[in-house]
Amino acid sequence: MTTKPTHRIGILGSGNIFGRYVTGLARYPELEIVRVADIDVARAEQAAAEHDIPAWGDDAELYADDSVDIVVNLTPPVHHARTITTALEAGKHVYVEKPLGTTVEEGRAVLEAAARSGRLLGSAPDTFLGSASQTLRKAVDGGLIGTPIGASAFISHSKAETWHPDPTFLFQQGGGPVMDMGPYYVAILVNALGPIRTITAASRIGAPHRTVTAPSRTVDSIEVTVPTHASAVLTFASGAIGTALMSFDIWDTDLPRMELYGTEGTLSLPNPNNFDGDVRLRRHGDAEWTVLEPAVELFGAVDTREQHQRGLGVRDLADAIEGGRHRATAGFAFHVLEALCAVEDASQQGRLIHLTSTCERPQPRFSA
CATH class of the missing domain: 3.40.50.720 (NAD(P)-binding Rossmann-like Domain)
Known part of the structure; x- marks a missing residue:
């Protein structure tokens, strides 16, 4: 060896x-x-x-x-x-x-x-390298839902005020639900559906002042300077249309995390902030959902703190230094960043934003 x-x-x-x-x-x-x-x-x-x-x-x-x-x-x-x-x-x-x-x-x-x-x-994010996103990618590439038509993503409150000692940065430039949680969701959508062509959106600040209640807090309150509630429509170069709700003002919800819709069925994804979890498929006419076999090994035990650990993307970089595939590249991350910035630009300018960048879908980690 x-x-x-x-x-x-x-x-x-x-x-x-x-x-x-x-x-x-x-x-x-x-x-x-x-x-x-x-x-x-x-x-x-x-x-x-x-x-x-x-x-x-x-x-x-x-x-x-x-x-x-x-x-x-x-x-x-x-x-x-x-x-x-x-x-x-x-x-x-x-x-x-x-x-x-x-x-x-x-x-x-x-x-x-x-x-x-x-x-x-x-x-980062590197969770698109995990088993859940790779299983989603394999299902899409394998035609299990036919031709992809659309997708939906729902980002609700991480309740950072209740556990982070100083979550100020989450409510200032570079933060907010779009820039903080949006990268996980958009990276997985781009990995599955390819690059984004246009974005339109609306956004606002919800509560302008936040009280920090974390037991180990170092600040007591936060002044909010970035939008905390946004809705966006993403049109992919493939023709698929995605909708995304990104909010730090939704504390409780029964919405799914992410779903992809095709001409022959639907795929449902677990929390994109995690590496692993059940990816469910329901083809048209199926009586119930089917849990798909993971396409790659699990990063850690599902529903444990292992899912909050990080490092797969660093290993990806180290492998690339040795001549291997580089998947979590800066070019991929830049396309995701431009898409997320376009959400705010589209909201402020009241118009459709055409992205200037594109990217290749990263090579899958599973064997074709």
């Missing part, structure tokens, strides 16, 4: 999602976390001690560490463009949390920085 080369990882940002990456990456022996960096060096030191990471410090020390070849960027979205570019210029490959940037202009800038650097840039 051939042993995979070890890639040494430095994580930039030790906030709320940091532990999910540390735990998720631990399943891959070829990915070794050797440094953690944070603007708050004391927090980086604490994170290193808690997770037995040998080195810590500020961001400059991470960029200067020649032993680090992959930077996993977990900074808030407003810092993504600057920190991605600096890491690439320091000779590192980069995997960044979603979104790729907060604007289309930032997204283009980091694509250009990656091209200049000769390094690979990958981006």
